[in-house]
Amino acid sequence: QSVLTQPPSASGTPGQRVTISCSGSSSNIASNYVHWYQQLPGTAPRLLIYRNNQRPLGVPDRFSGSKSGTSASLAISGLRSEDEAHYYCAAWDDSLSGRVVFGGGTKLTVL
């Protein structure tokens, strides 16, 4: 049971816009930054969005992030076949003695 809640799957056709949600609580998303990681099949995760809505160098502007209260979202516009991957949200959690919490991951399928 992940501390952050994501839908297990999402899908879209090429060119479409899809969003993936991430729900948390006052001790994580509401009070800390949210980050998103992309994991292509058989590879290590890579940073996709950091600090809610910032893109690292090399990440296309088709990817965007947002946060409101205890929830965050990742949006992918102009969907491409190479976007088919698992997406994970993550945040620092202030409860206990501090920890990193991940969402359970969302498998994005490009139809």
Place this chain on the structure above:
Amino acid sequence: EVQLLESGGGLVQPGGSLRLSCAASGFSFSNHAMSWVRQAPGKGLEWVATISGRGDRTYYADSVKGRLTISRDASKNMLYLQINSLRAEDTAVYFCAKDAYGSGIDYLDDWGQGTLVTVSS
């Protein structure tokens, strides 16, 4: 270019111990916190532990607290994870990851390719 190279994984019997290593290069090692994140077969990412850049603070997931020890050697640019009393549920690929800053409570901007730990008799 940042490089993180994990090693030390393998097949271990339940109850055994293992030390994973991560060789870091391409950045100022002591200026960055480092983390271990694991992924069981077919499952999602699970944060395991983080150590601050100076090594003076450590954070552990409740699920592993008491059995795992994260450490670092600044003179060798090495990160370690000692795992004791291994259980079947510790079977996973273990990724070494670099934090963007020194505190350990920010994002992981570089990841290694992972090392597989299999716990089985």
